[in-house]
Amino acid sequence: MNVLVINAGSSSLKYQLYDMRDESVLAKGKVERIGMDTAILTHEPAAKPEVREVSEILEHTAAIRKVLGMLTHPQHGVLERISDIGAVGHRVVHGGETFSGSVIVDEEVKREIRRLFDLAPLHNPAHMLGIQAVEANLPDVPQVVVFDTAFHQTMPARAFLYAIPMVLYRRHKIRRYGFHGTSHAYVSERAAAFLGKPYDQLKIVTCHIGNGASCTAVLNGKSIDTSMGMTPLEGLMMGTRSGDIDPAVVPYIMAKEELSVGEVSSMLNKHSGLIAISGISSDVREVTEAMEKGDRIAGFAFEMYCYRIRKYIGAYAAAMNGIDALVFTAGVGENSAPVREVVCRELTFLGVELDEERNRTGHGKERLISKDGSKVDVLVIPTNEEWVIARDTYALVSGGQVPAADAAAEKLPWRQPLDS
Amino acid sequence: MQVKRIGVVGGGTMGQSIAEMLASQGLDVVLVEKTQEKLDHAWEMINYALDKRLEKWAITEAEKKVLLAKIHRTLDIGETASCQLVIETIHEDMEAKKEVFRELDRICPPPAILASNTSTLSLTELAETTRAPERVIGLHFIYPVSKIQLVEIIRAVKTSEETYAGTRRFVEETIQKKGILVYESPGYVTTRLICTLINEAMHTLAERVASAEDIDAAMRIGYSFGYGPLELADRFGLDSVLAALDRMFHEFGDIKYRPSFLLKQMVRAGRLGTKTGEGFFRYDKDGDRV
Numbered sequence: 001m002n003v004l005v006i007n008a009g010s011s012s013l014k015y016q017l018y019d020m021r022d023e024s025v026l027a028k029g030k031v032e033r034i035g036m037d038t039a040i041l042t043h044e045p046a047a048k049p050e051v052r053e054v055s056e057i058l059e060h061t062a063a064i065r066k067v068l069g070m071l072t073h074p075q076h077g078v079l080e081r082i083s084d085i086g087a088v089g090h091r092v093v094h095g096g097e098t099f100s101g102s103v104i105v106d107e108e109v110k111r112e113i114r115r116l117f118d119l120a121p122l123h124n125p126a127h128m129l130g131i132q133a134v135e136a137n138l139p140d141v142p143q144v145v146v147f148d149t150a151f152h153q154t155m156p157a158r159a160f161l162y163a164i165p166m167v168l169y170r171r172h173k174i175r176r177y178g179f180h181g182t183s184h185a186y187v188s189e190r191a192a193a194f195l196g197k198p199y200d201q202l203k204i205v206t207c208h209i210g211n212g213a214s215c216t217a218v219l220n221g222k223s224i225d226t227s228m229g230m231t232p233l234e235g236l237m238m239g240t241r242s243g244d245i246d247p248a249v250v251p252y253i254m255a256k257e258e259l260s261v262g263e264v265s266s267m268l269n270k271h272s273g274l275i276a277i278s279g280i281s282s283d284v285r286e287v288t289e290a291m292e293k294g295d296r297i298a299g300f301a302f303e304m305y306c307y308r309i310r311k312y313i314g315a316y317a318a319a320m321n322g323i324d325a326l327v328f329t330a331g332v333g334e335n336s337a338p339v340r341e342v343v344c345r346e347l348t349f350l351g352v353e354l355d356e357e358r359n360r361t362g363h364g365k366e367r368l369i370s371k372d373g374s375k376v377d378v379l380v381i382p383t384n385e386e387w388v389i390a391r392d393t394y395a396l397v398s399g400g401q402v403p404a405a406d407a408a409a410e411k412l413p414w415r416q417p418l419d420s
Numbered sequence: 421m422q423v424k425r426i427g428v429v430g431g432g433t434m435g436q437s438i439a440e441m442l443a444s445q446g447l448d449v450v451l452v453e454k455t456q457e458k459l460d461h462a463w464e465m466i467n468y469a470l471d472k473r474l475e476k477w478a479i480t481e482a483e484k485k486v487l488l489a490k491i492h493r494t495l496d497i498g499e500t501a502s503c504q505l506v507i508e509t510i511h512e513d514m515e516a517k518k519e520v521f522r523e524l525d526r527i528c529p530p531p532a533i534l535a536s537n538t539s540t541l542s543l544t545e546l547a548e549t550t551r552a553p554e555r556v557i558g559l560h561f562i563y564p565v566s567k568i569q570l571v572e573i574i575r576a577v578k579t580s581e582e583t584y585a586g587t588r589r590f591v592e593e594t595i596q597k598k599g600i601l602v603y604e605s606p607g608y609v610t611t612r613l614i615c616t617l618i619n620e621a622m623h624t625l626a627e628r629v630a631s632a633e634d635i636d637a638a639m640r641i642g643y644s645f646g647y648g649p650l651e652l653a654d655r656f657g658l659d660s661v662l663a664a665l666d667r668m669f670h671e672f673g674d675i676k677y678r679p680s681f682l683l684k685q686m687v688r689a690g691r692l693g694t695k696t697g698e699g700f701f702r703y704d705k706d707g708d709r710v
Contacts, residue, residue, distance in 0.1 A: 270480050271480065
């Protein structure tokens with residue numbers, strides 16, 4: 001069966017087509033600038049040259065139609081007929097408390113994704129457009145949704161609640177959800193397999209460090225805590241996001257600088273993090289380069305960025321009362337040897353011993369970068385969220401099961417609200 | 421019909437502010453002015469407004485670039501032919517506005533909507549200069565347009581249901597502002613109520629009931645106004661306040677709209693508010709209180 005994986009944004013759409021017999025990628029590509037008369041479709045078939053096409057694509061249904069046209073194109077295509085697509089899998093950022101695993105799309109699932117628009121106003125509406133666009137073009141093909149938040153639904157209440165009035169959780173579902181779940185799940189499971197150890201008996205900290213960045217404590221195969229919160233702003237210092245900050249700073253800045261809610265939110269999400277401290281770039285590569293050329297401010301920003309990652313690793317080792325493996329993944333995690341080196345340098349008290357040579361070589365592969373005999377195994381595992389989406393989609397439409405987190409398992413020990 | 425491209429005719433303060441807001445919503449704007457000099461000035465002011473927003477972290481450099489690229493400048497009103505909606509924002513002069521609407525009527529094929537940002541002139545009279553008055557409607561924005569989330573949608577006598585529905589969809593879904601429905605009447609809701617308050621504040625000041633500072637503090641702090649009525653008048657421009665009051669006084673014939681003598685005096689003395697640096701209060705060239 002061929003499975004098409006879609007990641008729909010508000011004005012873009014990425015796709016990847018898998019042949020699930022051997023899990024090979026037949027083609028991938030993206031549509032950018034949806035809504036304009038100069039939208040760009042970039043199509044990369046596996047064994048043929050890349051194609052780029054500029055045309056008018058005004059909405060997502062037209063974008064999917066274009067993609068399907070390209071996949072079955074006599075020259076650039078990889079399929080004979082559109083009906084060769086057996087299922088479609090979508091990435092969905094927010095599954096709230098409803099979804100602790102991937103599910104087949106039906107009316108109720110769509111209603112629930114809509115209900116979650118409030119919690120992910122930038123993402124879920126765009127994903128919904130993607131689902132509807134596929135429906136319009138491929139009405140008989142089953143669709144599956146895979147949620148970024150699902151893996152973290154195993155977190156206990158002590159980790160997911162904020163210590164603010166409980167009524168806010170009850171009324172608005174304000175709590176930690178965490179993100180990058182598909183990635184954290186994939187790389188932690190791969191790490192166990194790589195080490196040849198049972199996944200359900202390991203204490204793993206996974207660091208997904210890309211444009212957005214988060215750390216997760218994976219205890220016996222389950223997420224028990226993660227650094228991103230209700231939104232992807234909490235936790236680590238990121239390219240343009242502040243990460244953790246004293247919440248009292250926000251109203252203080254708003255008063256001092258006369259900022260509106262929108263302005264302060266833009267400040268924290270787009271003008272903070274690495275770009276704010278380095279003053280050069282939000283890109284770790286550029287900051288590293290400047291640092292290596294002797295730019296002291298870049299060096300400081302880099303140090304601060306790594307320090308915050310190290311703090312979370314320490315915290316999660318404490319949360320699990322130990323750590324067996326430390327995993328780096330995503331753009332920066334997979335490619336920046338200097339980040340991994342600086343993060344690990346002062347984790348020797350935990351028993352982390354990085355092998356500098358291994359850290360700098362073996363690019364692009366799953367690999368061990370700690371010394372033989374290091375108490376903690378340090379690994380680089382390239383993430384592959386699209387593959388997880390394809391795998392879950394295939395399993396579900398073939399009538400199989402996919403692992404679901406046994407969500408919010410425990411009964412919360414709170415008092416009955418007086419007002420209900 | 422989905423509105424994706426919007427003509428803005430007139431690049432004064434309101435035109436600039438509307439064009440900037442539309443572009444930040446990702447819409448394509450055709451900004452029309454009469455002379456190159458005015459067009460350049462409008463462009464400069466839009467840039468300046470964006471730099472101010474950048475300073476407040478509301479946007480990034482990249483977003484500013486994308487936003488500016490959305491605004492197409494021209495001296496040729498004919499270029500509004502490709503727009504689904506045209507908003508006229510020239511100065512409040514009935515004859516000049518009629519001329520613009522006659523041209524738009526000729527240039528823009530239906531079902532394009534023709535809107536005016538007038539706050540006091542009769543839309544019905546304006547609509548009558550076109551061959552299809554049913555597609556003429558009022559869209560009264562409030563300055564600064566990017567920040568103020570309210571728009572008055574004004575139905576003239578012949579405005580059709582389709583025109584109104586399309587405009588309302590545009591306001592609430594496309595630019596995501598709160599739209600209120602107003603039937604044509606001088607000053608609509610916003611101008612009528614705020615100018616009456618401003619006028620009363622001036623009477624209060626003229627009668628020496630309280631100082632300008634204290635009158636403003638009373639309303640600002642006492643009733644959570646962003647600005648007090650006198651500073652608000654300075655920011656509107658006292659000449660504009662006077663013109664609006666005169667118009668309402670004339671149309672309604674009710675003395676409650678008769679402009680305060682103090683207002684007339686200040687306008688004659690050229691103390692027009694922020695734009696001249698002095699009105700009831702003093703301002704620097706950025707419009708901040710001194």
